[in-house]
Amino acid sequence: LVMEKQARQQIFEQAKVWVLEAGEQIRKRMEQPFKVETKSNPNDLVTELDKDTERFFVEKIRSHYPEHQLFGEEGFGDDIQTLDGTVWIVDPIDGTMNFVHQKRNFAISIGIYYDGIGEIGLIYDVMADVLYTAIRGEGAYKNGEPLERLEEPQELDKSILAINSFWALRNKRVGEEGIHRLVEKVRGTRSFGSAALEFAFVAEGIIDGYLTMSLMPWDIAAGIVIVEEVGGITTQANGQPVNMLEKNSILTSHRDIHQEIVNEYVELKI
Numbered sequence: 001l002v003m004e005k006q007a008r009q010q011i012f013e014q015a016k017v018w019v020l021e022a023g024e025q026i027r028k029r030m031e032q033p034f035k036v037e038t039k040s041n042p043n044d045l046v047t048e049l050d051k052d053t054e055r056f057f058v059e060k061i062r063s064h065y066p067e068h069q070l071f072g073e074e075g076f077g078d079d080i081q082t083l084d085g086t087v088w089i090v091d092p093i094d095g096t097m098n099f100v101h102q103k104r105n106f107a108i109s110i111g112i113y114y115d116g117i118g119e120i121g122l123i124y125d126v127m128a129d130v131l132y133t134a135i136r137g138e139g140a141y142k143n144g145e146p147l148e149r150l151e152e153p154q155e156l157d158k159s160i161l162a163i164n165s166f167w168a169l170r171n172k173r174v175g176e177e178g179i180h181r182l183v184e185k186v187r188g189t190r191s192f193g194s195a196a197l198e199f200a201f202v203a204e205g206i207i208d209g210y211l212t213m214s215l216m217p218w219d220i221a222a223g224i225v226i227v228e229e230v231g232g233i234t235t236q237a238n239g240q241p242v243n244m245l246e247k248n249s250i251l252t253s254h255r256d257i258h259q260e261i262v263n264e265y266v267e268l269k270i
């Protein structure tokens with residue numbers, strides 16, 4: 001069964017209205033002081049705006065689409081066991097550290113899945129006021145303008161790769177030697193601090209790939225749909241399919257460099 005097209009379009013239009021409204025709220029409220037707390041460790045930040053933004057989506061979805069579920073980072077949604085039916089996978093603020101320290105470079109990320117298939121993706125760069133969107137099979141857009149498919153051939157030594165600092169650490173989960181060779185091989189590396197925006201930038205073709213060792217479903221749900229719509233590929237870092245109910249390592253990239261990174265450079269140790 002697939003999602004009915006007209007219903008899907010209606011859900012997309014509604015989600016777009018809500019994400020823009022949530023973004024406007026964040027921009028207003030961040031001018032006042034807000035409370036910052038820590039979660040799993042002193043660098044794992046959460047603010048009252050993360051929580052309130054997720055609550056905003058929970059309330060909207062429960063009142064407009066009571067049969068839909070919401071799976072969100074801050075836990076105000078549903079306790080999801082399966083991806084049956086329509087599930088909104090929501091990260092209310094992706095890049096909370098950027099939000100707190102930089103007051104920019106963060107996004108709202110919403111993936112809408114139907115029976116496990118990504119149907120809709122929205123990534124809203126709140127301070128830049130740039131909205132990346134995609135509906136499965138209908139292409140990807142940036143502020144309503146179509147994104148070009150990633151059709152130009154791409155080579156690894158001419159690629160910019162987004163990668164976070166795990167490769168500089170003695171990370172037990174990934175072979176250092178391969179990552180060192182990869183960093184030497186590519187034209188340059190970047191680290192934006194928002195997984196959702198890193199996916200959006202891959203889709204836009206302004207970076208060629210994003211490699212990271214540990215992301216949750218809400219970090220990637222929207223991005224996967226958007227990257228797929230321009231012909232990019234997303235898998236776990238070892239090339240295995242992503243599991244949208246669990247933590248994953250991630251490689252999302254232009255088609256031409258994906259297999260080479262997996263085969264020649266990434267050695268997962270778990």
Ligand code: 2AM
Pocket residue numbers: 040043044045073091093094095096097164193194195196214215216219
């Ligand atoms: P977050 O800001 O929504 O928590 C930072 O490199 C990226 O990794 C962000 O997209 C961030 O999402 C995500 N991330 C996932 N788990 C994290 C954690 N435990 N601590 C910090 N960032 C995390």
Ligand code: CA
Pocket residue numbers: 045046073096
């Ligand atoms: Ca977080």
Ligand code: CA
Pocket residue numbers: 091093094095195218219
């Ligand atoms: Ca996130």
Ligand code: CA
Pocket residue numbers: 050073091092093094095096
């Ligand atoms: Ca978040």
